Amino acid sequence: MRYHLAVPLLTILLLSLSAFVCPAQAADDNRLLCAITEVVECDSLGECAKLEAEEVGLPDFLIVDLESKKIKEATTVSLRESSFASHSPVEGITILSGVDGMRGWSAVLSSENTRVTASVSDEEAGFIVFGHCRAEP
Amino acid sequence: MNKHTSYWRFWVVSGILAAMLLMPFGSGFAWAQEPIIYPNKGQSQEAQDKDKYECYGWAKQHSGFDPMAPPTASTPPPQAGAKEGGVVKGGVIGGLGGAAIGAIAGNTGKGAAIGAASGALFGGIRRHNQTTREEQAGQQWAQQETARYSQGRSEYNRAFSACMEGRGYTVK
Numbered sequence: 001m002r003y004h005l006a007v008p009l010l011t012i013l014l015l016s017l018s019a020f021v022c023p024a025q026a027a028d029d030n031r032l033l034c035a036i037t038e039v040v041e042c043d044s045l046g047e048c049a050k051l052e053a054e055e056v057g058l059p060d061f062l063i064v065d066l067e068s069k070k071i072k073e074a075t076t077v078s079l080r081e082s083s084f085a086s087h088s089p090v091e092g093i094t095i096l097s098g099v100d101g102m103r104g105w106s107a108v109l110s111s112e113n114t115r116v117t118a119s120v121s122d123e124e125a126g127f128i129v130f131g132h133c134r135a136e137p
Numbered sequence: 138m139n140k141h142t143s144y145w146r147f148w149v150v151s152g153i154l155a156a157m158l159l160m161p162f163g164s165g166f167a168w169a170q171e172p173i174i175y176p177n178k179g180q181s182q183e184a185q186d187k188d189k190y191e192c193y194g195w196a197k198q199h200s201g202f203d204p205m206a207p208p209t210a211s212t213p214p215p216q217a218g219a220k221e222g223g224v225v226k227g228g229v230i231g232g233l234g235g236a237a238i239g240a241i242a243g244n245t246g247k248g249a250a251i252g253a254a255s256g257a258l259f260g261g262i263r264r265h266n267q268t269t270r271e272e273q274a275g276q277q278w279a280q281q282e283t284a285r286y287s288q289g290r291s292e293y294n295r296a297f298s299a300c301m302e303g304r305g306y307t308v309k
Contacts, residue, residue, distance in 0.1 A: 043266045057263040071258060082258040101260030120259040127262055 032064040032109070033074060034116055034133040043125040056127065064096070064109070064133065071096070071107075109133055172298055175307040185306075192300035199296040202289035210282050215274040 039056050042048040053060050061074035072081030082105070084098035097106040100120075107118035107129075118129040176185055197203050298308040 041265050043264075047266055049266055049269075051265055055263075056265050057261055058258075062258075073258070080258045080261060082260070098259075101257050103260050103262075105259045118259075120262060125264055125266065127259075 029135050030065065030067040031136040032066070032133040033136040034062045034064055034131050036060055036062065036129055036131040038130045040128045040130075041125060042128075053129075058129070062131075063136065066094070071098075172294055172301075173309045174301055175309075176305070177307055178305040180305065188301060188304045188306070192297050192304070195300050196293050196296035200289065200292040202293040204290065204293055208286055210278075211285055212278070212282070214278050215271065 036053040036058055039051045039053055039058065040048055041051055041056060059073040059075070059080070062071055063074045064071050066086060069084050069086060070081050071084060073079070082098050082100045084096040084107075087095045087097075089095065092111045094109040094111070095106065096109065096118075098104070103120055103122045105118060105120040107116055109116045114132045114134055116129075116131045116133045118131075120127040120129065174185070174189070180188070193204075301308045
């Protein structure tokens with residue numbers, strides 16, 4: 001009798017624990033939360049500078065919505081966003097590209113190591129943006 | 138000397154003194170540049186005013202510097218954001234089209250405001266390098282203009298001192 005009770009109880013316990021141990025599986029894989037770790041600005045004179053996201057007016061965190069194909073600030077009231085087209089040439093790699101005003105940009109996301117590298121360019125300068133992404137909890 | 142001339146001279150001398158007093162605030166020059174004048178021969182105040190006025194005219198002519206004139210720049214200041222025209226133009230086009238505006242401005246706050254208001258994410262990135270270069274160019278221009286003004290002022294002070302010493306004053 002005791003053995004019959006222990007099995008369902010153990011199952012319930014394991015299922016409950018899995019929600020804490022593997023939160024990523026419960027997250028929406030189509031929405032990624034990305035943190036910008038570094039920005040490098042290079043201009044046509046060959047001068048490059050390593051900068052913080054804040055210094056160039058980028059938010060520290062971005063939301064990439066692969067379903068609606070939009071990337072935006074990770075704020076409750078987000079005004080700034082950009083639309084993109086996406087391609088997945090190989091498993092685990094997603095390439096995003098878009099046009100934002102007079103600038104073009106592209107980003108490569110890796111689901112293997114969570115890294116993201118984006119390049120944003122205009123007629124006079126380019127920005128390389130480095131960061132990490134994970135499924136939005 | 139008639140009364141009218143005396144009044145006129147009083148206002149000119151007062152103007153010079155006022156300009157000397159205000160100059161340090163307007164251009165950042167030190168009080169130490171203003172000469173201190175002592176009448177060695179016990180000259181009266183009226184004689185001092187007359188000598189100051191005449192030495193002012195002589196020193197101005199000799200040095201080519203007028204301390205009463207407001208400081209002016211010899212060259213125009215470097216224009217901020219002059220090379221950003223194409224991008225700003227793009228911003229206007231984007232705005233008209235209802236698209237996200239990729240505006241960048243030399244003024245960092247302005248760039249962010251335009252970007253935020255228009256919904257541009259990457260289009261709103263600010264050009265940090267150019268802003269820095271423009272600031273450096275502005276500082277360099279300000280230093281050159283300050284040095285030029287300081288040199289003119291120094292030349293005037295030397296001439297003024299020489300004139301006043303020639304008339305029996307000690308000038309320090």
